Amino acid sequence: MRLTKDEEKMLSGGYGEATRRAMEILVTMGDYAGAQRMVPVSWADLSTFSGIGGGHGDSPDNDLYKFMKELDDLCDREGVRFRCPTTLADAGTPESNARLTRMGAQLISPAGASSPHDIFPLPLFGQYVTPGATNINTYCNSMIGARGNNEGPIGVRMAAITGRTPQYGYLLNENRLAKTHVEVRVAPKNYIEWAVLGFYISKRLSRHYWDVPVLTGIDPVAVTSDDIMSLCASMNNPGSITHFLIEGLSPESRTLEQALGGRKPKERFTVGPKEMEEVYDTYPPTGNKPEIVTLRFPLTVQRLYEVAGLFEGKKVHKDVSFSVDLTLAAKLVAEGSGLKKRLEAAGVLVAEKQGQVMWRGQMIDPWVDAKRAGVRTMVTDSLKDCNAISQQEIDMVLLPSLERIVEVAVTGKVEGG
Amino acid sequence: MAKIMLTGHKGIGGTAEGEALVCQEPINLMADTGNVWTDLRDTTFTNKVGTPSVYGERFAGKVLVFPTGKGGIFSTNIMMDVATVGCAPKAIVNVMAHPVWATLAIVLNIPLVDRLDKDPCTVIETGDNVKVDARRGIVEVTKKGS
Numbered sequence: 001m002r003l004t005k006d007e008e009k010m011l012s013g014g015y016g017e018a019t020r021r022a023m024e025i026l027v028t029m030g031d032y033a034g035a036q037r038m039v040p041v042s043w044a045d046l047s048t049f050s051g052i053g054g055g056h057g058d059s060p061d062n063d064l065y066k067f068m069k070e071l072d073d074l075c076d077r078e079g080v081r082f083r084c085p086t087t088l089a090d091a092g093t094p095e096s097n098a099r100l101t102r103m104g105a106q107l108i109s110p111a112g113a114s115s116p117h118d119i120f121p122l123p124l125f126g127q128y129v130t131p132g133a134t135n136i137n138t139y140c141n142s143m144i145g146a147r148g149n150n151e152g153p154i155g156v157r158m159a160a161i162t163g164r165t166p167q168y169g170y171l172l173n174e175n176r177l178a179k180t181h182v183e184v185r186v187a188p189k190n191y192i193e194w195a196v197l198g199f200y201i202s203k204r205l206s207r208h209y210w211d212v213p214v215l216t217g218i219d220p221v222a223v224t225s226d227d228i229m230s231l232c233a234s235m236n237n238p239g240s241i242t243h244f245l246i247e248g249l250s251p252e253s254r255t256l257e258q259a260l261g262g263r264k265p266k267e268r269f270t271v272g273p274k275e276m277e278e279v280y281d282t283y284p285p286t287g288n289k290p291e292i293v294t295l296r297f298p299l300t301v302q303r304l305y306e307v308a309g310l311f312e313g314k315k316v317h318k319d320v321s322f323s324v325d326l327t328l329a330a331k332l333v334a335e336g337s338g339l340k341k342r343l344e345a346a347g348v349l350v351a352e353k354q355g356q357v358m359w360r361g362q363m364i365d366p367w368v369d370a371k372r373a374g375v376r377t378m379v380t381d382s383l384k385d386c387n388a389i390s391q392q393e394i395d396m397v398l399l400p401s402l403e404r405i406v407e408v409a410v411t412g413k414v415e416g417g
Numbered sequence: 418m419a420k421i422m423l424t425g426h427k428g429i430g431g432t433a434e435g436e437a438l439v440c441q442e443p444i445n446l447m448a449d450t451g452n453v454w455t456d457l458r459d460t461t462f463t464n465k466v467g468t469p470s471v472y473g474e475r476f477a478g479k480v481l482v483f484p485t486g487k488g489g490i491f492s493t494n495i496m497m498d499v500a501t502v503g504c505a506p507k508a509i510v511n512v513m514a515h516p517v518w519a520t521l522a523i524v525l526n527i528p529l530v531d532r533l534d535k536d537p538c539t540v541i542e543t544g545d546n547v548k549v550d551a552r553r554g555i556v557e558v559t560k561k562g563s
Contacts, residue, residue: 025520025523025524028429028523029516029519029520029523031427032427032428032429032519032523032529033516033519034426062494062497062498063497063498063500063501064493064494064497064498067497067524132490133489133490134488134489134490135489149516150489150490150515150516150517151516151517151519151520152490152492152493152516152517152520152521153490153493153494154493154520154521154523154524155516155520169516206442206443206487207442207443207484207485207512208484208485208512208513209443209485209487210513236487236488236489237445237448237487237488237489238445238448238467238487238488239443239487240443240485240486240487240488240515282466367447367491368454369454371451371454371455372454372455384489387445387448387467387488388447388448388488390448390464390466391448391449391450391451391463391464391465391466391467392451392454392463393451393463
């Protein structure tokens with residue numbers, strides 16, 4: 001790699017040991033990936049979504065936490081401040097949040113930031129970024145045209161310390177062109193259906209996610225940013241699509257020809273009703289009674305009002321634990337408008353932090369604790385939940401609308417169960 | 418003894434040798450290894466839907482061969498923990514490494530190679546002996562039983 005004088009100074013320890021270690025990791029990554037140079041980072045986001053921190057990396061018991069803490073302690077001693085605009089959601093321990101803000105990170109959400117809804121400000125076209133959460137990275141790449149590789153918490157932290165990241169992968173023009181043409185022949189009706197569409201494509205391309213898909217057949221007039229955020233959340237789970245394009249919507253895909261760079265696609269496939277049904281069939285009702293019912297894709301203000309409306313005159317069934325995650329804006333509206341109190345009076349748990357659900361009187365993070373806590377059946381709007389939790393041998397049921405999920409929460413029964 | 422060589426480019430880390438565990442599906446430790454939540458030493462693949470080709474197999478101490486990573490960033494946290502109890506894979510061979518796994522390999526000093534001249538998931542079988550030289554980007558495979 002060709003390094004600038006300043007980058008060489010970082011690598012040789014001229015700015016201290018913490019910066020040297022961070023730059024060494026980035027240079028190793030760049031050399032391996034074939035990067036020619038480092039590029040300046042416009043935004044690093046240290047928020048890893050964690051809920052209550054049982055094992056997602058922000059618990060003091062976790063080795064990633066210890067690795068980061070050792071590095072941050074060194075940064076503290078050497079007076080290092082992050083070298084690019086850096087944000088943080090309240091996903092860690094109070095101690096780690098305090099340390100990171102001392103180093104210059106700005107705390108942007110007290111409730112966590114698991115989706116682009118809660119990122120302020122979002123980056124701009126062409127900027128090099130290192131978002132913390134995968135789906136935010138996907139949104140930045142695909143819908144803004146900012147450029148990020150999804151390296152996870154280690155790469156993000158090193159980028160924040162140095163203000164640099166190696167230019168490889170989706171930071172290069174040629175890798176951002178579409179290689180796969182996906183003809184969409186359904187019109188998703190709500191955010192869950194958008195997630196189902198993304199899940200199918202993600203699974204189909206999981207062995208070669210770098211063959212960027214371009215989606216055609218989507219009406220740019222009818223779609224909302226909330227729909228696309230839901231699509232992004234499932235594009236990288238069960239596969240790992242960090243960058244995709246939509247004809248007529250993505251800045252790098254005004255036309256199909258532009259998306260493909262004038263070349264023919266390596267692969268072409270269609271997603272229609274049959275393919276969507278395949279996804280629902282992966283997580284069907286099993287006959288067990290629903291125990292945890294949850295809306296885990298954070299409620300926007302609009303969906304908050306929808307849920308409140310669906311609970312008019314109704315209560316959560318006594319055998320069901322029903323919880324909802326909120327975006328930061330929805331949280332403020334819920335608290336300011338009295339909707340939170342109304343929902344709580346109906347038996348709905350409004351999670352203080354994203355990622356938590358109530359189970360037998362305790363807050364748990366189901367990604368980590370569901371099996372340990374004895375959960376058997378969970379009904380959700382989240383395919384990420386289904387994919388991550390089902391391997392704990394817990395029956396995961398995906399339902400296609402808010403109405404159906406609220407109905408299950410109220411009746412304590414799921415169709416087919 | 419029949420040996421097969423796969424060659425690519427400089428990878429991450431040094432050299433390692435061990436028995437191969439070949440997974441045909443991309444791996445997301447968050448979704449595919451459910452027992453680590455209760456016992457960090459239990460690296461059994463538990464996801465019949467996500468990684469059926471290695472269901473019931475453990476990756477600790479193996480040369481883990483798989484197409485790429487998948488899912489979000491949480492494989493980082495799990496592998497960091499698993500490594501502290503000595504249960505990381507000896508080496509990683511990918512078709513194309515996911516950046517999350519590449520950064521893990523750097524920090525944990527696990528030899529990793531990818532972008533080889535042959536598809537490692539096709540050439541290598543579970544139980545084969547595999548030598549990885551990441552500095553030179555070479556993988557030497559001795560077929561089981563040979």
